[in-house]
Amino acid sequence: MTETVWIMMWLPLVVMGLFVLKWLLKRVNVWIYESKLGEKRHYLPPGDLGWPFIGNMLPFLRAFKTSDPDSFIRTYITRYGHNGVYKVHMFGNPSVIVTTPETCRKVLTDDDCFQPGWPKSTMELIGKKSFIGISFEEHKRLRRLTAAPVNGHEALSVYIKYIEETVVTALENWSKMGEIEFLTHVRKLTFRIIMYIFMSTESEHVMDALEREYTNLNYGVRAMAINIPGFAYHKALKARKKLVAAFQSSVTNRRNQRKQNVSTNKKDMLDNLIEAKDENGRTLEDEEIIDVLLMYLNAGHESSGHTIMWATIFLQEHPEILQKAKEEQERIVKKRAPGQSLTLKETREMEYLSQVIDETLRVITFSLTAFREAKSDVQMNGYIIPKGWKVLTWFRDVHLDPEIYPDPKKFDPSRWEGYTPKAGTFLPFGLGSHLCPGNDLAKLEISIFLHHFLLKYRVERSNPGCPVMFLPHTRPKDNCLARITKTAP
Numbered sequence: 001m002t003e004t005v006w007i008m009m010w011l012p013l014v015v016m017g018l019f020v021l022k023w024l025l026k027r028v029n030v031w032i033y034e035s036k037l038g039e040k041r042h043y044l045p046p047g048d049l050g051w052p053f054i055g056n057m058l059p060f061l062r063a064f065k066t067s068d069p070d071s072f073i074r075t076y077i078t079r080y081g082h083n084g085v086y087k088v089h090m091f092g093n094p095s096v097i098v099t100t101p102e103t104c105r106k107v108l109t110d111d112d113c114f115q116p117g118w119p120k121s122t123m124e125l126i127g128k129k130s131f132i133g134i135s136f137e138e139h140k141r142l143r144r145l146t147a148a149p150v151n152g153h154e155a156l157s158v159y160i161k162y163i164e165e166t167v168v169t170a171l172e173n174w175s176k177m178g179e180i181e182f183l184t185h186v187r188k189l190t191f192r193i194i195m196y197i198f199m200s201t202e203s204e205h206v207m208d209a210l211e212r213e214y215t216n217l218n219y220g221v222r223a224m225a226i227n228i229p230g231f232a233y234h235k236a237l238k239a240r241k242k243l244v245a246a247f248q249s250s251v252t253n254r255r256n257q258r259k260q261n262v263s264t265n266k267k268d269m270l271d272n273l274i275e276a277k278d279e280n281g282r283t284l285e286d287e288e289i290i291d292v293l294l295m296y297l298n299a300g301h302e303s304s305g306h307t308i309m310w311a312t313i314f315l316q317e318h319p320e321i322l323q324k325a326k327e328e329q330e331r332i333v334k335k336r337a338p339g340q341s342l343t344l345k346e347t348r349e350m351e352y353l354s355q356v357i358d359e360t361l362r363v364i365t366f367s368l369t370a371f372r373e374a375k376s377d378v379q380m381n382g383y384i385i386p387k388g389w390k391v392l393t394w395f396r397d398v399h400l401d402p403e404i405y406p407d408p409k410k411f412d413p414s415r416w417e418g419y420t421p422k423a424g425t426f427l428p429f430g431l432g433s434h435l436c437p438g439n440d441l442a443k444l445e446i447s448i449f450l451h452h453f454l455l456k457y458r459v460e461r462s463n464p465g466c467p468v469m470f471l472p473h474t475r476p477k478d479n480c481l482a483r484i485t486k487t488a489p
């Protein structure tokens, strides 16, 4: 028989075999997770659980590596309709993605039905004793203890002077440095601020080293949990080890200082955590303090750093918006007594700037999703989310819904003028018992930065057309390589 005849005979069999194999593999997750649900499986939301082990991670990662990350969720909408609830298998778990304001709101605010459900890999990196791993009661207690010192008028008035001085010095320095990675420097700036508030640390050397480790940690948070050298998750675990060691030495030093009654200039969050006692008089162990610190310092600098960078880029890209925002800041400065520095009252008068910030938070949606877990079988939009399944609140889709925000990708701060978003339609800081405790601080930092930027500086990007990366967070691939130059003395 000739070679051609062999190929003609076997090719259909091979092709058929591959189809059967694909069909079988696609059934594995269904068998593992759906068949045990009995009759309830008929009420699961539409969607598919993808391949064994990796689930739907490949289409997710593929879409988020292109310039159109929303193509991932669009596939579900096109295939299964605009239900707002889809079953998937992501980050190692059978899950349901919810994409509408109503469903996101229900998941975030109903603590009887849902609890934090972050993937195991995130928990390993951020810490089992951080807010994503502890019990409901413990979370409530630690939140009360830690949120007050970073939120509200009284707390913010303590930090405003430090934030302003740090911003002014940073902008001045950057303007002398020529081309810089703007994002990297803004992240260092926001890290410096949060380190000061939490640990009263100002050592340049320590901060640079820690911030670098945080960068590695975050690359691992949204990656596949593959603990093999060369993979982002493996590098992130190593970064966590270094961060824990650094925080351990700070906690030990602080405990020793307190034993020896060495007075420090101010009481910070580390002092609060060391002093905290529960109703039975139990104090926090080092491991608990370290995980809470590690989480706060991460959440408290990455997000505000990215938002500051994007707001600055958007302003610079839209001269008419920049001009309007600048005029508002000039009006505020004109009213000010000579020599007086920025006040909280003034930041509350920055109405247009606040619209610029809200629009940046909407367009960028720094937190793509929050993770929860169903505590029992939960009915939603006529479907059942089975007990134990994860739920991902897809904030990005809510913020880019053209029915809520016409021409959603357009940066248009004026859409916020006289507009109060309906419940669940604007969730940059989440909602419910895990609502971001740093939202006021973040808005204050961003406002102070933009105030000084608008009055005196401009940013010239080296590669304005540079591609945008969407994981772990939305950023220009070149970390916004740019020159910061002065427009006024």
Ligand code: HEM
Pocket (backbone or CB within 6 Å): 131, 132, 143, 150, 295, 296, 299, 300, 301, 303, 304, 307, 366, 367, 370, 371, 427, 428, 429, 430, 431, 433, 434, 435, 436, 437, 438, 439, 441, 442
């Ligand atoms: C633009 C800046 C910020 C954005 C977009 C942002 C976004 C968010 C979002 C969406 C959540 C909710 C997560 C969930 O529901 O599971 C959250 C939680 C959190 N954020 Fe922020 N955040 C920002 C700034 C900050 C700052 C400055 C701090 C530090 C003071 C901070 C500390 C935290 C903490 C500790 C949590 C966990 C709260 C909990 O689980 O109870 N964030 N943030």
